[in-house]
Amino acid sequence: MEFFMHEENAEYRKIECTMCGWETLLDFSGVFEWLVKFGILKPNHDIGDDLVYELFHGMAERYQCPDCASPKLELSVVLDDFSDVEAQRCRGCEMVIPRERLEVVPGTKYCVFCQEKLDKGQPLPIQAEYCPVCGKKMELIRDHESRHGDFKWVCLSDPPCRYRKK
Incomplete structure (x- = not known):
């Protein structure tokens, strides 16, 4: 290379x-x-x-x-x-939308890959969150303490640092 x-x-x-x-x-x-x-x-x-x-x-x-x-x-x-x-960044994956795509499809909000997923009815990936305490990936889980079925981000570190973000 x-x-x-x-x-x-x-x-x-x-x-x-x-x-x-x-x-x-x-x-x-x-x-x-x-x-x-x-x-x-x-x-x-x-x-x-x-x-x-x-x-x-x-x-x-x-x-x-x-x-x-x-x-x-x-x-x-x-x-x-x-x-x-x-x-301009894609609203789905946050990658930079190539200038060529913006010239062909002015005003587009999604890159080619995310637009294809949307056209097929597939969900877009949720962007990864990282723990501000230890730097490990966090996972989006249902908050069982919530009455409304809310979700929260939980740190996946081992041993757990127990950081939670609503």
């Missing part, structure tokens, strides 16, 4: 699977979430942008395609000619 680290001001990082064709475009927060997903960073970790991008490219051998689990992913830097325009 060839990386151009001198292009630190690039807006996006692109990940493509050479096996199944899956691809995604990540801005800084997407890169950070990707590193959390693969256990490289804790979600409440506060580090500089340069180190986040360096970790993202340096740990590429740990990544797997979310569709086919292939480790054969190509990473590249995508320069944005419109860096003064704020990127």
